[in-house]
Amino acid sequence: MYLRLSCCNIKAMAGKKERPTPSQSRADYFSGGKLAGEEGTIIKDWGGRYPFALIYPNEYSVGMSNLGVQAIYKMLNSESDAVCERVFWENDGKPFLSLESSRPMMDYACLAFSFSYELDYLNLANIMRAAGIPLYSCERDESHPLLIAGGPCITANPMPISPFFDALCIGEAEVILPSVLPILVMDSSREDKLRQLLGLPGVYVSAFHDGHKITRRWTAILDDFPTHSVVLTRNTELGDLYLIEVERGCSAACSFCLVSRAFCPLRFHSLESLLKQAREGLQYRKRIGLVGPVVTDHPEIEGLLSGILDIGAGFSLSSLRLKKLSPRVLELMIAGGAHSLALAPEAGSERLRKSIRKGFTEDDIMQAVGRVAEQPFKQLKLYFMLGLPTETDEDIEEIITLSLKCQTLLDKSQKGCRLTLNVAPFVPKAGTPFQRLGMADMATLENRITRLKDCLSGEGIEVKAESPEWSHVQAALSRGDADMAAVLAEMDKVSLAAWRRAVKKAGINLDHFVLENWGRNAKLPWDMVDLSPRE
Ligand code: SF4
Numbered sequence: 001m002y003l004r005l006s007c008c009n010i011k012a013m014a015g016k017k018e019r020p021t022p023s024q025s026r027a028d029y030f031s032g033g034k035l036a037g038e039e040g041t042i043i044k045d046w047g048g049r050y051p052f053a054l055i056y057p058n059e060y061s062v063g064m065s066n067l068g069v070q071a072i073y074k075m076l077n078s079e080s081d082a083v084c085e086r087v088f089w090e091n092d093g094k095p096f097l098s099l100e101s102s103r104p105m106m107d108y109a110c111l112a113f114s115f116s117y118e119l120d121y122l123n124l125a126n127i128m129r130a131a132g133i134p135l136y137s138c139e140r141d142e143s144h145p146l147l148i149a150g151g152p153c154i155t156a157n158p159m160p161i162s163p164f165f166d167a168l169c170i171g172e173a174e175v176i177l178p179s180v181l182p183i184l185v186m187d188s189s190r191e192d193k194l195r196q197l198l199g200l201p202g203v204y205v206s207a208f209h210d211g212h213k214i215t216r217r218w219t220a221i222l223d224d225f226p227t228h229s230v231v232l233t234r235n236t237e238l239g240d241l242y243l244i245e246v247e248r249g250c251s252a253a254c255s256f257c258l259v260s261r262a263f264c265p266l267r268f269h270s271l272e273s274l275l276k277q278a279r280e281g282l283q284y285r286k287r288i289g290l291v292g293p294v295v296t297d298h299p300e301i302e303g304l305l306s307g308i309l310d311i312g313a314g315f316s317l318s319s320l321r322l323k324k325l326s327p328r329v330l331e332l333m334i335a336g337g338a339h340s341l342a343l344a345p346e347a348g349s350e351r352l353r354k355s356i357r358k359g360f361t362e363d364d365i366m367q368a369v370g371r372v373a374e375q376p377f378k379q380l381k382l383y384f385m386l387g388l389p390t391e392t393d394e395d396i397e398e399i400i401t402l403s404l405k406c407q408t409l410l411d412k413s414q415k416g417c418r419l420t421l422n423v424a425p426f427v428p429k430a431g432t433p434f435q436r437l438g439m440a441d442m443a444t445l446e447n448r449i450t451r452l453k454d455c456l457s458g459e460g461i462e463v464k465a466e467s468p469e470w471s472h473v474q475a476a477l478s479r480g481d482a483d484m485a486a487v488l489a490e491m492d493k494v495s496l497a498a499w500r501r502a503v504k505k506a507g508i509n510l511d512h513f514v515l516e517n518w519g520r521n522a523k524l525p526w527d528m529v530d531l532s533p534r535e
Helices: 007-014 024-030 069-076 116-132 152-156 172-186 190-198 273-283 301-308 326-337 348-356 362-373 395-414 444-458 468-478 484-490 498-507 512-515
Strands: 050-056 082-088 110-114 146-150 165-169 241-247 287-291 314-317 340-346 379-386 418-425 462-465
Touching: 007 172, 007 314, 050 069, 050 395, 069 082, 069 110, 069 241, 069 484, 110 165, 116 468, 146 152, 146 172, 152 165, 152 468, 165 172, 165 462, 172 190, 172 462, 172 484, 241 273, 273 287, 301 314, 301 326, 340 362, 348 418, 379 395, 379 444, 395 418, 418 468, 444 462, 444 468, 468 484, 468 498, 484 498
Parallel strands: 050 082, 050 110, 110 146, 146 165, 241 287, 287 314, 340 379, 379 418, 418 462
Antiparallel strands: none
16 A cells, blocks of 8 residues: 555664663653553554654644544554654643653654644744754754654645745645655655655645645545544543544535645545444444544445444544435434534525535525434534624624524424534635635624624523634634744744734734735735645
């Protein structure tokens, strides 16, 4: 499945600094007991192998529920000539060491970062300080590890962190890493390696980039790469689940959403492969977590859910399509142990839903909620966005009206289902149809959140809102250019006060990236990325 590394490359590694593999108890001590709570940890001897530190720039409890991290860990360790160990950013003042062998970052030949969200960029400067390695690529030399990174936000716009990394992956790791590995292990200079990486499809090497388009790479047949939990631990958000990826991409094309652009085309794992993985997962957990942008889009969803029940497992779905919400799927969810579910109308008015290409009507919403009401769910969460382009106060009133109608339907059924609203500000994402549009300002977002809370809390509907100010930070990092690196380099801790200080010191005009609409002909910082699904 992956390119093998040659014997010459193994010999080339022989001169690398090596330390004996530490005993499990020593590693347990330095991991703060995390390893002791794991099943599936891969402990490989380093002898002659190319050592990767796989860094998730956030806490263990978050990162261990990330299937991307788990998949890369498995993939790199499946190479006989490589060893991959995990590193998480706990920010607890303790030595910054890998989990498996408690080694410092300078012991590794390559630090491979996996970013899920732009806000994790804010941890980078502190991570590199703790690692004792210069943050900027141009300040590192032959004595330092190479730094590479990937993730959906980097695929869409690698620019804000490009001055820090030697190479950035544009697309899916399964098809990029096999061509990167043989270059990394070569017995050649850092510059030679970077120049060779420059020639690979799906790899952005900012130091030598000549302006050519980089086409996103993607995996044609998902069944070639079953993606599921590899290391299981209870010390993570989804620790009671064995996670299995069901699909990548989405058949819808909502104008604000990165998923349908950064992961297109829509691809599924086969029913046969998913059930095989579920049977394996049942050895570790009683419940299977089915992961994907819209899990109910799987063409054999009912067969999948009933098949999982037949083998004696429960399950949880990460996402449902409102328009395809069949009563049978809801029945199966209850049988699988679900107590709550989430639907995403995103906007309250028909006009706004049309303008974001949501593709369903109020009748569709009410029909879906009516079906939920017939089942004994304890909680229904409705997701809405605020500050969408062209949104007015009238659209907020329509969210209130729609929510109250849903509440009435749920109350009528007398099954005790509680309604919760999760509202998040619209954040423009690179690569989407709304990439040129700015966000709503702080006052507008705060007023609209307050209006929703004032009108719905008294009706027994809880309204949870994401922070408008942090959403502005996210927008700056999503639409930022390479100048944003100067802000990230100044971050000494993750707080809004530290962010404001860093922005001021770097002299960045934040409004340009966060609030302003950009003209049709304005050059985009990420213009060299081609997200289209060519292969
Ligand atoms: S918002 Fe949901 S339905 Fe729309 S494109 Fe994104 S993943 Fe698909």
